[in-house]
Amino acid sequence: MPLVPTSSIVDTAREARVGAAAFNVIHLETAEALVTAAERADAPLILQISENCIRYHGSLLPITRATLALAECSAAPIAVHLDHITDAELVHEGIAAGVGSVMVDASALPYEDNVTATAELTAWCHDREVYVEAELGEVGGKDGVHAPGVRTNPSEALAFVRATGVDALAVAVGSSHAMHERTAVLDKDLIAELRTALPVPLVLHGSSGVPDDELRRAIAAGMTKINISTHLVSVFTRSIRQTLGANPALIDSRKYVKPAREAVAQEAARLLDVLTAPAAVPEERAVGAAAPAPAPG
Numbered sequence: 482m483p484l485v486p487t488s489s490i491v492d493t494a495r496e497a498r499v500g501a502a503a504f505n506v507i508h509l510e511t512a513e514a515l516v517t518a519a520e521r522a523d524a525p526l527i528l529q530i531s532e533n534c535i536r537y538h539g540s541l542l543p544i545t546r547a548t549l550a551l552a553e554c555s556a557a558p559i560a561v562h563l564d565h566i567t568d569a570e571l572v573h574e575g576i577a578a579g580v581g582s583v584m585v586d587a588s589a590l591p592y593e594d595n596v597t598a599t600a601e602l603t604a605w606c607h608d609r610e611v612y613v614e615a616e617l618g619e620v621g622g623k624d625g626v627h628a629p630g631v632r633t634n635p636s637e638a639l640a641f642v643r644a645t646g647v648d649a650l651a652v653a654v655g656s657s658h659a660m661h662e663r664t665a666v667l668d669k670d671l672i673a674e675l676r677t678a679l680p681v682p683l684v685l686h687g688s689s690g691v692p693d694d695e696l697r698r699a700i701a702a703g704m705t706k707i708n709i710s711t712h713l714v715s716v717f718t719r720s721i722r723q724t725l726g727a728n729p730a731l732i733d734s735r736k737y738v739k740p741a742r743e744a745v746a747q748e749a750a751r752l753l754d755v756l757t758a759p760a761a762v763p764e765e766r767a768v769g770a771a772a773p774a775p776a777p778g
Contacts, residue, residue, distance in 0.1 A: 504752075507537075724736070
């Protein structure tokens, strides 16, 4: 089917109080797995291509065009999004290639410089009908600027949204990038406060470290776009290790990549079910609920 706008997936999820899943592409095999997962779950999915992914592949166009082609051939509603982009030229190149949304990441800059850079690029994107996400300050795990205990200030976040005109905002509520264990406990009261204060959807980065029940509670409290990368990368790598461990003489990469691709498809489909299901607990209880026991990683 034709590409679906990121705004459509996110806004529909926000209205329904369910999660908008955003899973990162690493290479063609993970892109294929994620599209398969969306079709199996019969759920919309945002495929994200990060600046790190682009640098790994050497240039933007090959991996982006391949991802766009997979999305357009899918029976599921798929959007393609650029994630954590610090280089404005990559934004220009990605939009020219057909990407419909981007996360402008100027969060490492001082606040005023972040506002200026984000506002300028957001205006440029909006002139081309491109949806923009941004980050007020670095989420935990990136250069140590935000430890998991750091929290987004609602009034500062509102001022940032008004000054930049962004369409969605990544907030710090207790998650951390690149966590290998799903043990994070989120600040659901703050999430509810941010949802009330801000006119735009909230984005949770570092969701790989958040267990299933905690993700459900965060969505019930007001979180919408849920970014997951490291957890699915771990699934892929673990499968390859298992396959090669069982057959060390194996040399045909298709024979160990194929089961890894299938493992990611299965786990991504399961996560889509978790994120897009209606909240299992009442909203009032979700906001103040005690932290659940961590789910197996």
